[in-house]
Amino acid sequence: MLDQAFNTVYTKFKLHFYQKVFSRFENREATLTTVESFCMEGIMALGSPTVAQFAQAMHISTPNASYKINSLIQKGYVEKVRSETDRREYHLRPTQKYLDYYNISYAYLQTVVDRVKARFSPEDVAKLDEMLTVVGNELMPEIIAPETRD
Numbered sequence: 001m002l003d004q005a006f007n008t009v010y011t012k013f014k015l016h017f018y019q020k021v022f023s024r025f026e027n028r029e030a031t032l033t034t035v036e037s038f039c040m041e042g043i044m045a046l047g048s049p050t051v052a053q054f055a056q057a058m059h060i061s062t063p064n065a066s067y068k069i070n071s072l073i074q075k076g077y078v079e080k081v082r083s084e085t086d087r088r089e090y091h092l093r094p095t096q097k098y099l100d101y102y103n104i105s106y107a108y109l110q111t112v113v114d115r116v117k118a119r120f121s122p123e124d125v126a127k128l129d130e131m132l133t134v135v136g137n138e139l140m141p142e143i144i145a146p147e148t149r150d
Helices: 002-026 034-046 050-057 061-072 096-117 121-138
Strands: 078-082 091-095
Touching: 002 096, 034 050, 034 061, 034 091, 034 096, 050 061, 050 091, 061 078, 061 091, 091 096
Parallel strands: none
Antiparallel strands: 078 091
């Protein structure tokens, strides 16, 4: 029962995102390929990784990652920012152009969170927050959480 509920919520978030992405293709607004969209999702999830960190997290070669990143840079969705701590290192940072694009999925997430807060008691919301924090921090050890980077 729990697995079905979890899958339903996860699937609905994915479907909402895909619907918004495809509607942009229909209106000729999107310039990201499907693979580039997934790359950007990975960069957003990782924080501001280096190309090597991105490649490692996605289980692809560094040259393959560089190729994909360079395309995203040319399209104006990513920029490389020099590290403040190690001047030889560059971190990938989404541009405002991508953040505007990304907000299609984040806005819906915020809508659902607002609905949760309206529907459930503050105690239930706090318990859900606690449970999701445990799931994210402890029960998914295969996925390395992004470190805080400059």
